[in-house]
Amino acid sequence: MNCDDFMTHIQVIRSSSNVQLPENDGFTRHLETCPKCAAEYEEMLRTVSLLENLPDPAPPPDLADRIQRRIAKEENFNRPAFFANPFVRVLRALKLNPHPTLVNCTAMVFYLMLTVFLVKLTFFSESDNSRRVSSPTSSVWRSAHVVTTSWAEIRGIPTPIEDTESTMPVEVLIQER
Amino acid sequence: MVCYMIPDDVYVHKTVEGDGSAFNELVQRHYTKIYGLACRMLGNPDDASDATQETFLEAYKSLESFQFQSKFSTWLYRVAINTCQQHIRKSDSRGRTLISYSNSLREPGCNAEADIPERLALKTERDNLIQAAINQLPPKQRAVVVLFYAQNLKYREIALVLDCSEGTVASRLNTAIRNLKSMLKDL
Known part of the structure; x- marks a missing residue:
């Protein structure tokens, strides 16, 4: 060798x-x-x-706590919100596991649509006649009509400040005197 | 090596099922080793702390992908090595310099030496030089050296962690030792 x-x-x-x-x-x-x-x-x-013979580096004393805090933060961030719990139950029953953000967004959209539906059901569910009277559109038209009428009346009435003497012809005035 | 009554896999199952406290037990068991690995790979205690946190966070997020085909510790080492290599790439792009990490070193059973400040200072400086030499190795060789000498893993375990053959591990280790020999000639 x-x-x-x-x-x-x-x-x-x-x-x-x-x-x-x-x-x-x-x-x-x-x-x-x-x-x-x-x-x-x-x-x-x-x-x-x-x-x-290299010595083992000693970790900082609070490193384990920091790791656990960070994981807890991550866990909370990625956990579905409380209002999405019914959806989570349904999804678990269906053996689906979408991202928590998606579940939260879906729940929010659902609750928003539900709120709109309930508001409409409560405030906009009268008969056609009452709706016509109470609807803001009809009241605008009515007030518009009133304004138009009163303006026409005002135009027809002579103005109270008009002085009849000053408007008479000079000849008439002389004859009267 | 520490042997636990309840194996890691039990806690992994509990964590996947939603028991958050089970993962804390896994953190308590492994964070010292992962920090040691990160410290040797990165040569900087601050980066090592960050890398350790990111390793456990990544492990927590992707725990469902753990298939129980290897030990949990082996899988965790793989996550840690990947995280450290990402840090090395970032550090290279930033041109970050090595900061001395000697203050955080622990030397069990070296109390007699600790009584003599000059010898302690000399040893600290020597350890810094060795760490600096390790940092000059390419990342793949560095990973093999750290896993073999600092973490005391066997060839088979290192091959699993690095996803390569045992022959590749032996070859990288030999090349790394030759490189280190030339770098530490004057030590």
Whole structure:
């Protein structure tokens, strides 16, 4: 075995002389006879020893709490809102598992539509005649009619500030005097 | 390795069924190891804290995709390695420099050494240099070195985590050691 073969095949894994040698005798003999490869081998052993003796980094004391808080926050964020609980039950019964945001949005749209329906049912459900009277459109037309009539009457009545004397012809005035 | 009476899989099932406290138990069991992995991969305690949090968050979100074909810890390591590699890519794009992390190091059973400040300072500096050398490795080699030496995983487990063959793991490890040897020559 020459130095190139030795350097190609040597594999130092642990510092406890755990050398993987494909041809054990050949490697051992070469190590004994070649000081250069022996030095290389020692260097690799020392490197492995340095790696093995690295201390374990100690985590910050509050790291576990921080992780748990972050997960709790994530859990709350991704949990369906309380108003969506009926939907969640229905979806679970159907073995569906959509994203909580989608469930929340669906629930909100549903409740909005329900509110609109109930409002319409409560305030806009009278008969046709009463609706015509009470509807804002008809009242506008009625008031518009009143305004038009009164304006016409005003136009027909002579203005009270009009002075009859000043409007009479001069000849009539002279005759009267 | 710590052995628990109740295996991780039980808590995974409970979490998937909606028991939020079950995942807290998984966090308590594994956060130290994941932080250690992130610290060695990123070389920075702040980034390691962020990466650890993101790892558990990602694991929580995608826990339903865990198929119980491997151990939960192996799956969690895979999530952690992916998260760390994303951080490395971001750091490379930002050109972020390595910050010393030595203050957070724990050395169990080294009280005698801790009594001597000069030796402690020397060891801290040496550890920083080793970490700096690890940071210069390509991410794939770095992952193998950290999983093998810092996390003490076997070839088979590393192959599962990195989704490659055991031969690839051995090859990457050997290349990484040769690279580190040349970088740590003067140490």
